[in-house]
Amino acid sequence: MPFAVECRDLRKTYDGKVQAVRGLSLGIGAGECFGLLGPNGAGKTTTIEILEGLLQPTSGEVTILGRTWQENPRELREWLGISLQETRLSEKLMVRETIELFASFYRQPSSADEVLRELQLAEKADAWVGKLSGGQRQRLAVATALVGNPKVLFLDEPTTGLDPQSRRQLWDIIRGFQRKGGTVLLTTHYMDEAERLCDRLAIVDHGQIIAEGTPSDLIARLGGHHVVEFEVSGNSTRDGAMDHWRELPGVEAVRHDDGLVSLTVREPHLTIPALLAAVEQLGRVLQHLTTRQASLEDVFVRLTGRHLRED
Amino acid sequence: MMNIGQTTPQMGEIPTRLAPPANGRWTGFTHLVMARLKELKREPEVIFWVFVFPLLLALGLGIAFRKKPADVISIAIVNGPRAQQALDLLQRSAQKSAIHPNLLSQAQAARGFRLGKYDLVVEVRDGNTIHYLFDPSRPESLLAKAQVDDALQTAAGRQNPLPTSTAISSEPGSRYIDFLIPGLIGMNVMNAAMWGIGFAIVEMRQRKLLKRLVATPMRRSDFLAALASSRLLLMITEVALLLGFGVLVFHMRVVGSLLTILLIGAVGALGFAGIGLLTASRAQKIESVSGLINVVMMPMWIFSGVFFSYERFPTVIQPLIKILPLTALNDALRASILEGSPFAAQTGRLLVLVIWGGVSFGFALKWFRWT
Ligand SMILES: Nc1ncnc2c1ncn2[C@@H]1O[C@H](COP(=O)(O)OP(=O)(O)OP(=O)(O)O)[C@@H](O)[C@H]1O
Ligand SMILES: [Mg+2]
Numbered sequence: 001m002p003f004a005v006e007c008r009d010l011r012k013t014y015d016g017k018v019q020a021v022r023g024l025s026l027g028i029g030a031g032e033c034f035g036l037l038g039p040n041g042a043g044k045t046t047t048i049e050i051l052e053g054l055l056q057p058t059s060g061e062v063t064i065l066g067r068t069w070q071e072n073p074r075e076l077r078e079w080l081g082i083s084l085q086e087t088r089l090s091e092k093l094m095v096r097e098t099i100e101l102f103a104s105f106y107r108q109p110s111s112a113d114e115v116l117r118e119l120q121l122a123e124k125a126d127a128w129v130g131k132l133s134g135g136q137r138q139r140l141a142v143a144t145a146l147v148g149n150p151k152v153l154f155l156d157e158p159t160t161g162l163d164p165q166s167r168r169q170l171w172d173i174i175r176g177f178q179r180k181g182g183t184v185l186l187t188t189h190y191m192d193e194a195e196r197l198c199d200r201l202a203i204v205d206h207g208q209i210i211a212e213g214t215p216s217d218l219i220a221r222l223g224g225h226h227v228v229e230f231e232v233s234g235n236s237t238r239d240g241a242m243d244h245w246r247e248l249p250g251v252e253a254v255r256h257d258d259g260l261v262s263l264t265v266r267e268p269h270l271t272i273p274a275l276l277a278a279v280e281q282l283g284r285v286l287q288h289l290t291t292r293q294a295s296l297e298d299v300f301v302r303l304t305g306r307h308l309r310e311d
Numbered sequence: 312m313m314n315i316g317q318t319t320p321q322m323g324e325i326p327t328r329l330a331p332p333a334n335g336r337w338t339g340f341t342h343l344v345m346a347r348l349k350e351l352k353r354e355p356e357v358i359f360w361v362f363v364f365p366l367l368l369a370l371g372l373g374i375a376f377r378k379k380p381a382d383v384i385s386i387a388i389v390n391g392p393r394a395q396q397a398l399d400l401l402q403r404s405a406q407k408s409a410i411h412p413n414l415l416s417q418a419q420a421a422r423g424f425r426l427g428k429y430d431l432v433v434e435v436r437d438g439n440t441i442h443y444l445f446d447p448s449r450p451e452s453l454l455a456k457a458q459v460d461d462a463l464q465t466a467a468g469r470q471n472p473l474p475t476s477t478a479i480s481s482e483p484g485s486r487y488i489d490f491l492i493p494g495l496i497g498m499n500v501m502n503a504a505m506w507g508i509g510f511a512i513v514e515m516r517q518r519k520l521l522k523r524l525v526a527t528p529m530r531r532s533d534f535l536a537a538l539a540s541s542r543l544l545l546m547i548t549e550v551a552l553l554l555g556f557g558v559l560v561f562h563m564r565v566v567g568s569l570l571t572i573l574l575i576g577a578v579g580a581l582g583f584a585g586i587g588l589l590t591a592s593r594a595q596k597i598e599s600v601s602g603l604i605n606v607v608m609m610p611m612w613i614f615s616g617v618f619f620s621y622e623r624f625p626t627v628i629q630p631l632i633k634i635l636p637l638t639a640l641n642d643a644l645r646a647s648i649l650e651g652s653p654f655a656a657q658t659g660r661l662l663v664l665v666i667w668g669g670v671s672f673g674f675a676l677k678w679f680r681w682t
Pocket of ligand 2: 046
């Protein structure tokens, strides 16, 4: 498969001290939506800005659509649409003026009206940017990325801080771009966003990719698709209780968090009866029991021992 | 991907979507200039500081320093046995309308003189000796002493060995306001270029807008040229406004051609734009660039002859003053506006501006950070 975006062994050390990216390689196929998922400070922004040619890597190579930043910067700029993690566009310009300004830099841009309509900003076309809501600003940021008719879209946390409805609107826009053959790289903190939007994703932590694949691949790699969470009276984790849980049939992994025990299981219908019997045998009382589908969050916690979002 | 073929409307369909415009070489540049001008126009503070404030300053200073109808010298005469003699002499003198004597006790006279109420204290002592108390460091005191002495001596019968004749000049062109307006234009060109370029760039850098812009195919040189061009357009308005104000309100006479004045203004604006760019090349925060801009401009406010002539500073530092860019700009503007000196005669001063601007621009390009 020819990669639209490819990088090999990227490294970035800020000021000779902070190792933000440590040997990161990835390849994004043409027409793919690829997600970089990771906690704060994982190195997502650093990685994406290196790919965007805005940051010089300490070492490593970047190829986009077969071109490099050293040799074909102008051409690449024409082909990329970018939205940075935080940009404050000029507040005293109108939405339409802002889009037209960005359009004016490209050889063959889309018409401003079309982009306004696509991003549902038509009714705000004549409003000052300073008067927009947070969600409208994010959409405007994406509009400035789309107006140049890009082949590849780089979005750094495009939906952070948006309400669920605005997030879904942006997902639709990103899917629409993909349907027209575009390639997308986005970063996010949101598991559900990565699961629904991305064809493939990489989980980044401490500047390295710790897992990569399709969302369902990654979840399957947990060993089980289900999570059983419960709490029992007394201490559910002491007195060798953890060993009891681990030995239950069908359990792939055990984790505990503040008295709450989570079991990653392959077949809940075998595990749960055995769990109930074990609780009774130990003379404990079950205080809480839920089962759910495993998510990327579980993958992340499994891999790093930490939660992706602390809030 | 969109292409022209896809945008052709189907039969019976309303063509809502126009063919995408193909942008030319200068489309980005023009949009950048327009965007900049629109932003400035929508910022009330900018309108005030750039356009209204200099006019208020000119108005205030022009009124404060306008020529008084006739300068009256106020003097104290110490009350004593022979004081009346002095009063009589003054009464008889030709300058009697220009000298206003006050008869006071010794203590009152000394106190009034200290406070600056009187320019001179006159005391007629024994043997008809006239005793003057004056302060040579106060020009008006010096003047009063000369005038009063002259009046008294002449009235007492002194004959002048040489005949003299005089003419009075308070023609437009030699008043304070005539000196002031070109200085204000120069200062305004400097302020506006330093803030309009230096501050604006750092503000955009802090907002990550610079980074966002260089992530597009925008030519970086277009961006800088657009900033400079919008400055030039504003400069023309500012010069026209200040000169028009001087002409209409203070009946100022503009001797040089408007074109020459604008060309000088343009060289000044570009020179300061280069310096502004240099101050903005690295700073990440608007606070740091504000400090830097003030530090750069402060010496020029003081030394470059905006409000008063720099000739008053010691001769040793005159060469230093003359190589300041604002001094060169002010001198060139004054020569052109007040004396009608042609553009070609300003080469030396313009060269000072070009060198400052050019060298700054060179370093700015070397150090400049877009992110
Ligand atoms: N300009 C910089 N100078 C020094 N260190 C930096 C700089 N930018 C980022 N870092 C550090 O590099 C690391 C990675 O930062 P980065 O912004 O890439 O993380 P991120 O994954 O995008 O985080 P977030 O989810 O919070 O946006 C962090 O530890 C950060 O403190
Ligand atoms: Mg980030």
